[in-house]
Amino acid sequence: MTLAPFSDLEFFTDGSYDSTHAQAGFPMGYGWTTSNLFNCNITYNGSLKFFPSSTKAETMAILTALVVCPEFGIITLHTDSQAAIDSFHKLKNLHTMSPRRFNKINNNILWSSIHFIIRTLSLKVKLLKVKAHSGNQFNDIADIQAKLGRLQPTPTTIMHDHLPNQTITLNWNNEIPLDKDVRKCVGTILDYRRLDNHLNHPSLETIKDSTKKLLINWSLSSQWFNYNGRNDSTSSLHAKDLKWKIRCSTLTLPTLDIMNRNFPLLIKDRTQCLLCDDHIETNNHLWECPNNYDIIKSSFIQMGDNLIKLLNTHADRLSLVISDSIKYSPTFKWAIYRSEPIHPVAILLLKSYISNDLLGIFRSHINTMKHIVKLILPYMQECSILIKMNIWTKRNRLWKTLRDAWGITKKSFTKYRDLFSRNQRAVAAFNRPIEIDNNREMERGYINPFNDF
CATH class of the missing domain: 3.30.420.10 (Ribonuclease H-like superfamily/Ribonuclease H)
Structure with missing residues (x-):
């Protein structure tokens, strides 16, 4: 026609x-x-x-x-x-x-x-x-x-x-x-290169894998990293919140493996997990330790209940199925209905990332992204504080008890260079076993930043 x-x-x-x-x-x-x-x-x-x-x-x-x-x-x-x-x-x-x-x-x-x-x-x-x-x-x-x-x-x-x-x-x-805008396009290219360099660090392999599987919503996660939930830019609590988010997301919480790397003359290769004593305590093991499972599970049940209340108050649509959309989501289902291993998207929440699954819950009931951002960032602040209090604070109490038993004080770390000579520190660093794989797979070639985002 x-x-x-x-x-x-x-x-x-x-x-x-x-x-x-x-x-x-x-x-x-x-x-x-x-x-x-x-x-x-x-x-x-x-x-x-x-x-x-x-x-x-x-x-x-x-x-x-x-x-x-x-x-x-x-x-x-x-x-x-x-x-x-x-x-x-x-x-x-x-x-x-x-x-x-x-x-x-x-x-x-x-x-x-x-x-x-x-x-x-x-x-x-x-x-x-x-x-x-x-x-x-x-x-x-x-x-x-x-x-x-x-x-x-x-x-x-x-x-x-x-x-x-x-x-x-x-x-x-x-x-x-x-x-x-050409400048913005070039900025996007450079941002992808910086992100690529960052994720190629071997310690962030799990975050890189989650990025490849499109589990992380980087746009909202970046807003969350810069979010101030204390309503005061000079608040010492905001500084602590920011430090917690940075350390969680980059897997640099001061677990025993990191402290042994930085202060070998104090830790002396005593890096077994404080909770289970079966594995080396690392940032990844902290969230996967079987002795932490019950407290993490109860924390997610509480966070799920809080999310149901939040959406019941602010939902634009489908308020009758809010409970089901949360309880059957990968982020919360493992904790509510069955004793399964912690789902990868739940691990991302523990590490201070906003997953696409969590965003999907909000999208199901909130009409605009502006409204979603207004709700999800304070919710993440609430979750972050809860996770820190329930899991990290418990771990730190055990660490302080063990530290006292070892005869180590807080000043032992701040005065480390004064307590041990340069030669002592050099010998300890030289004798420390370091595994470096210079042939590890790294994605260095051209990456098209405009196909997926």
């Missing part, structure tokens, strides 16, 4: 964005349907790959709807994205912008293409806001098309070389056109 005979067309457009990678397909899909063609409305959908965002998916839906319109058409586009409508009106004078300002605009290739199509086809375009999930038949069809679009095997790309506004477009690795 051709749309050439129609001068007045109406479209409903929608985009789909999956930031959790929990579903099959590409991170973005888009789709549209005509709504004013009697008995023959047309639908279309497709997928997108790079720089994923909900607004980009909505923008591509608008572009692909306009590209099929006949010349001199009067076009009405219905979309549930106010951001797309605002950007459309803001960028009407795109051709008058300086290249420097133009290349700071997000999705500039798509917007340049949209206004180029409008000028070339002499279209009169009007965008109208429609409320999402309001029961509108055509908006629901567009929503279904957008979700189906994510499953399209070949993502849509734009041949941008002919666009008059695209005087220059940088390509990353000769593959990905940078259609957003």
Whole structure:
């Protein structure tokens, strides 16, 4: 069918964005349907790959709807994205912008293409806001098309070389056109390299594996690491909270293996676990020690109950199934229903990371990410304090008793260099067994930072 005979067309457009990678397909899909063609409305959908965002998916839906319109058409586009409508009106004078300002605009290739199509086809375009999930038949069809679009095997790309506004477009690795702020793109690349270098440290192998399996939500975890739950930037308690988060997440809590590495003349290779006496006490063993299992289990039951109360108070939807969504989640199910080993996502919570599973619980009942962040960070603060009090404080009481039995005081560590000569410390360091695998697997090559995040 051709749309050439129609001068007045109406479209409903929608985009789909999956930031959790929990579903099959590409991170973005888009789709549209005509709504004013009697008995023959047309639908279309497709997928997108790079720089994923909900607004980009909505923008591509608008572009692909306009590209099929006949010349001199009067076009009405219905979309549930106010951001797309605002950007459309803001960028009407795109051709008058300086290249420097133009290349700071997000999705500039798509917007340049949209206004180029409008000028070339002499279209009169009007965008109208429609409320999402309001029961509108055509908006629901567009929503279904957008979700189906994510499953399209070949993502849509734009041949941008002919666009008059695209005087220059940088390509990353000769593959990905940078259609957003170049400085931010370069910053993203450098951030990935720093993160890659950090996770290649052998002591963080478990965190690296969790990252590969997409268990950690790094965006929220980074916000949590910088969160101040004490409402006072100069609070000594905030400094202690921050130290706890850093040490937990980097596996540098002062367990006996680390103290023996740093103070060998005091610890003297006495590194057996204070609780079970069967394994060397390490940061990983602290959370896996069988003698800690019961207290960790009771802590998670308490944290699960607290989360149920929190969501019952603040949930936007599905309040009747809040209890089930928590009790059957991998983070809490192992503790509530059966005596199983602690689930890996629960271990991540113990190590001060926000998992995608925990975020999924909030997403099931809270509509906006802004509201989720407002709730999840104070909840993490509450969990962090509970974990520290129940597990680390208990371990420290045993350590202080053992330290006194060994005749070691707190000053023994702060005055370590005064108590032992340089030669003594050098001999101890030389005799300490160190296992270094210089051939360990390290991911050093090119990593595309725009495919997954």
